[in-house]
Amino acid sequence: MKIVVCAFSVYPDYPSSEGIVNRNWIEILKKENVELNILSLKQTEIINETGASSITSNTFSNYLYKILKSSKNSISHLCYRVANKTLIKFLSPNSTLTIFQYIWVSQQTSRIEKFAGKGPDFVFWSRILPIESLIPFFKAYKKVKFPLIVNINDPIFLQDNKKVYQMEEGFLKRTAKVAQCWTFPSSKLADYAADKYGLDRKRCFVIPHATKTQSKLYSFHSEKNRKLNFLYTGTFYKSAFTDEFKVALKRFSKLEISKNVEFTFILSQFDQSSIDWLKEAIPHVKIFTKLTSEKVLEITSHMDCVFVVDASSHSMLLKGKLIEAISFGIPVFAITYKQSIMDKVVQEYGGVSGYQDVENDISTKLLLVCENLNDENWVTNFCKKRERVMFQISEGVIFEKTRMVSEFALKRFLWENNKENIKPTYLENCNWP
Incomplete structure (x- = not known):
């Protein structure tokens, strides 16, 4: 199985609950016989089927991200804001992206195009939010088609910046035409997204959040008068x-x-x-x-x-x-x-x-x-x-569901493009919880 994952948020480079969930899922895939390619905030990691790994840093975008997170009163941050207001209008006049987002998305778009160009046996996963994990796929899809799975961990709620909110919702609605399937951590979220964004509910599968198997489990404590x-x-x-x-x-x-x-x-x-x-x-x-x-x-x-x-x-x-x-x-x-x-x-x-x-x-x-x-x-x-x-929620079940969804996406993509005669059947056991 060959998988390309675009996940902007991966712990510890992006210390958030989203980053931890993505890290845990990726760590499970690393333990299996998978050719895994990970595009994240700070780096690209390529792991072949023998487990050998190579890492390439997103040097320039990392530099911009460091400035973006620095003090707003610093000279570097001030220069960034000036550049953002002027350059983004030239580079992408109708976009709501910042200069940092634009460059990061461009880097990942190029990498996705290269993977997709190697043949039809790669399956691509976009893990959102944030929406940066999805945008490169739309840009790459204009040049080369590939089987895409969109994982949505959280709904998009109305925010202060209405233009950004509308942009994010717009991208999710567009996935109805390019994604082979979608995954969610719960059936209720799958129901909500399918209805709101016009997705095929039969192709909306549930894979619970991943976590590590623990060696020490809770058991009864017999000490009296303990806290x-x-x-x-x-x-x-x-x-x-x-x-x-x-x-x-x-x-x-x-x-x-x-x-x-x-x-x-x-x-x-x-x-x-x-x-x-x-x-x-x-x-x-x-x-x-x-x-x-x-x-x-x-x-x-x-x-x-x-x-x-x-x-x-x-x-x-x-x-x-x-x-x-x-x-x-x-x-x-x-x-x-x-x-x-x-x-x-x-x-x-x-x-x-x-x-x-x-x-x-x-x-x-x-x-x-x-x-x-x-x-x-x-x-x-x-x-x-x-x-x-x-x-x-065990590692084995999470991997098995990931494998099943990946195979479904690949087979459906091949069928949709007349490279397979049989349309794959929907997955019946991917709707918990």
Whole structure:
């Protein structure tokens, strides 16, 4: 199998939840017998079937990206802004791209054209967002056709820059004519995107977020009078950390049982008001910020329960942090809404959901979780129930679904271009969760 991946965001070069999800998926492919070509923010990595790797740096675009991320008051950043306003009008007058984006996209377009020109046995994956991971394929497709798979991890929401939003939506609608299929981390997101962008739902497949197989799994702790450790990691979403959630935590903090519970929050994106919110809700909360992904996983492995928190707008999303917790087999307490994807997965996994829109439900369920974690029978039953969901997110299943989707895309492309007589059948077992 020969695969070309264009993923702008890959951890650690791009330290984000999107970058971590992409890195985990790529690492799974590297373990298999795959000729893998990765086009990311800072480099091109080519791995042949023997596992030998060669890396080429995107030198000039890396330099521009470094300037872009430097202080806005620096001379280099000022020069960049001036160049961006003048040169982009000359290079691409109707585009919303910046100079950095334009150059990066041009580099990847050239590379995609070269791979596509080698023959019809390469399958191309675009992993978005951001939209930079998709644009090069449209430019290359004008010169040479190839089987394209578009992976969409998150929906595009209306943003301050309406022109950029419209551009991004426009590209997704255009994939209906050039992509062989699409992948999503949840069936609800697949339903939403198919309806919104006019995609063929039968060619919208679900591959859960990838994560590493963990050697150490959660099991019952028999020590008496020990403290329970709860963990939250990731972005402090102000839309998700609601007043209802805060009231429940404050109420819990006044109870005697709270003396035997420790709350740890590891935040990647936050502001001072986020810190204030947590300290008001949980007086003795432990807060860490901007730890590496490796350190977060190390801390996670020692926890008794992981918080995952939904906003009302997150109902169709499968969060990477939930999958990380499941990979360790750790009990999950979801702060969510009924029938959300998170609610369905957590219930199937054996965890507990506290509903944001049900009065007193979060505080009641938090007490229940504490009781469960101290009950050996509950933990034993949980460890049996969790196995099915853990299997669904295992490295082997993620790779097998990736292989099946890749083969479908290649066969359909060949059939569409009259190089195969038989139209491939749709995949029946790629719609979980």
